[in-house]
Amino acid sequence: xxxxxxFGASSRLLFMAVALMAYVAxxxxxxxxxxxxxxxRWQRAAGAMTLEVxxxxxxxxxxxxxxxxxxxxxxxxxxxxxAAETARLLxxxxxxxxxxxxxxxxxxxxxHADPDAAIDFTTLREHLAAVVPQARLATNGQWLGAMRSAAxxxxxxxGTCLAAGLAAIAPAAxxxxxxxxxxxxxxxxxxxxxxxxxxxxxxxxxxxxxxIGLAGGALGALVAAATLAALGPAAVLTQPxxxxxxxxxxxxxxxxxxxxxxxxxxxxxxATAAGLWxxxxxxx
Amino acid sequence: xxxxxxxxxAAGGFYxxxxxxxxxxxxxxxxxALAEPPSGGRLMLFDCxxxxxxxxxxxxxxxRIGVVFxxxxxxxxxxxxxxxxxxLRIAGAAPRRIDGDVGxxxxxxxxxxxxQRPAAALSGSERRLLAVARAIVARPQLLxxxxxxxxxxxxxxxxVVRVIEQVNRVGTTxxxxxxxxxxxxxxxxxxxxxxxxxxxxxxxxxxx
Numbered sequence: 001x002x003x004x005x006x007f008g009a010s011s012r013l014l015f016m017a018v019a020l021m022a023y024v025a026x027x028x029x030x031x032x033x034x035x036x037x038x039x040x041r042w043q044r045a046a047g048a049m050t051l052e053v054x055x056x057x058x059x060x061x062x063x064x065x066x067x068x069x070x071x072x073x074x075x076x077x078x079x080x081x082x083a084a085e086t087a088r089l090l091x092x093x094x095x096x097x098x099x100x101x102x103x104x105x106x107x108x109x110x111x112h113a114d115p116d117a118a119i120d121f122t123t124l125r126e127h128l129a130a131v132v133p134q135a136r137l138a139t140n141g142q143w144l145g146a147m148r149s150a151a152x153x154x155x156x157x158x159g160t161c162l163a164a165g166l167a168a169i170a171p172a173a174x175x176x177x178x179x180x181x182x183x184x185x186x187x188x189x190x191x192x193x194x195x196x197x198x199x200x201x202x203x204x205x206x207x208x209x210x211x212i213g214l215a216g217g218a219l220g221a222l223v224a225a226a227t228l229a230a231l232g233p234a235a236v237l238t239q240p241x242x243x244x245x246x247x248x249x250x251x252x253x254x255x256x257x258x259x260x261x262x263x264x265x266x267x268x269x270x271a272t273a274a275g276l277w278x279x280x281x282x283x284x
Numbered sequence: 285x286x287x288x289x290x291x292x293x294a295a296g297g298f299y300x301x302x303x304x305x306x307x308x309x310x311x312x313x314x315x316x317a318l319a320e321p322p323s324g325g326r327l328m329l330f331d332c333x334x335x336x337x338x339x340x341x342x343x344x345x346x347x348r349i350g351v352v353f354x355x356x357x358x359x360x361x362x363x364x365x366x367x368x369x370x371x372l373r374i375a376g377a378a379p380r381r382i383d384g385d386v387g388x389x390x391x392x393x394x395x396x397x398x399x400q401r402p403a404a405a406l407s408g409s410e411r412r413l414l415a416v417a418r419a420i421v422a423r424p425q426l427l428x429x430x431x432x433x434x435x436x437x438x439x440x441x442x443x444v445v446r447v448i449e450q451v452n453r454v455g456t457t458x459x460x461x462x463x464x465x466x467x468x469x470x471x472x473x474x475x476x477x478x479x480x481x482x483x484x485x486x487x488x489x490x491x492x
Contacts, residue, residue, distance in 0.1 A: 186357070186358075186359045186360060186361075187359045187361075187362070189357065190357045190358070190359050190370065191370060191374060192343075193317065193319050193346065193351065193353070193357060194346065194347070194351075194370060194371050194374050194418075195343050195344065195345075195346035195347030195348075195349075195371070195374050195375070196343060196374045197339070197340050197343040197344075198339055198340075198343075199340075200343075200374065284318065284319065284320055284321050284342075
């Protein structure tokens with residue numbers, strides 16, 4: 001009977017509020033992971049560089065350039081691409097009909113930098129220019145810096161979404177518990193006067209709040225998953241692509257969505273218990 | 285407001301406190317039922333000082349007391365049966381015992397046919413009868429009844445008096461606060477009169 005204490009109309013309000021907050025929190029949580037994964041990929045890509053040596057450079061200069069690169073601190077791997085591989089890479093730009101055999105193709109040197117190394121590119125470019133005057137060193141450093149800076153700001157936004165989304169569940173639950181306590185005041189007061197403990201009175205409502213919070217959290221998380229699925233194709237257009245489309249194929253992201261729903265239920269239950277307990281303390 | 289009250293209730297005793305409106309009967313009952321704390325003085329219940337106990341222990345003490353509140357404190361949205369079962373559920377009684385005891389008591393007070401109806405649907409006298417039944421269903425050691433006979437017709441008054449006297453016969457200490465004293469003189473151990481918050485023995489009874 002004490003378990004009959006109920007949320008009544010405020011249960012719908014709590015459910016919708018939790019669903020909305022959980023939606024924001026779930027997008028924030030999965031978004032944080034997607035940004036982390038992207039950052040790792042960008043870091044890997046940052047290590048990759050290409051040195052383009054003009055076709056006119058002599059084999060001796062090419063050899064010297066290779067030796068210089070291998071001696072440079074922070075460069076982990078140096079590979080001269082065979083002419084055939086260079087031709088294959090250029091094929092998409094030149095078209096299938098292009099006769100590559102007769103073209104003066106540059107020689108490409110694939111470089112991989114140690115991720116933790118701080119390479120002095122200005123000095124390296126100067127040394128390379130001395131060996132092969134028209135050589136071009138292409139690095140990813142510039143766009144990577146911009147991307148990582150954007151990722152840092154995005155992390156703050158997404159972290160705020162996660163924290164604010166989950167935190168906002170608490171006042172919603174306290175409000176709903178207050179409404180429930182007002183609506184069922186007769187039962188709570190009668191039960192208190194007949195010897196029910198605070199735990200007897202709080203437990204059923206907290207359990208109901210947990211169920212409502214869990215259901216609302218699950219709805220919010222599922223809508224967030226649908227949003228990610230819808231955003232997936234659009235995210236591919238960004239350069240470099242954010243792996244939003246892959247997010248739903250990645251089971252840890254489902255675990256994150258489930259954790260958000262569970263957290264929503266637990267926060268709703270805890271806030272309900274705290275709110276109700278404060279009210280019960282006014283009874284002798 | 286009560287003043288200079290000294291009252292000792294012996295186990296198994298039957299006490300009646302009479303008094304007019306505003307005499308302090310409800311305050312006395314609420315203090316004894318732990319529904320409101322005394323602003324001064326000392327209250328001992330079952331050899332315990334309730335003010336010194338934590339909330340759980342005070343709740344446990346309340347479970348040893350059956351109370352008929354002046355405003356009844358029934359839960360209108362619950363059925364008659366569920367209202368009656370409330371103290372047993374709070375005490376953690378087994379469902380079978382709850383069904384048995386509640387059914388038996390409903391039959392005894394003549395509300396068995398209305399068991400499934402909401403308490404709000406009962407008449408004033410039926411509600412008071414239900415409140416009395418709820419106060420005794422868990423077999424309390426102390427029964428405090430604030431105006432249990434108010435607004436009752438003669439037949440229902442006789443029924444309520446019979447129920448309370450029967451409870452006392454099986455060992456429950458009874459304190460009745462009433463403006464209408466209709467209880468058996470042979471059973472009542474002491475009668476008091478409360479006026480302007482002061483308790484005085486009625487007739488030749490002595491205040492202990």
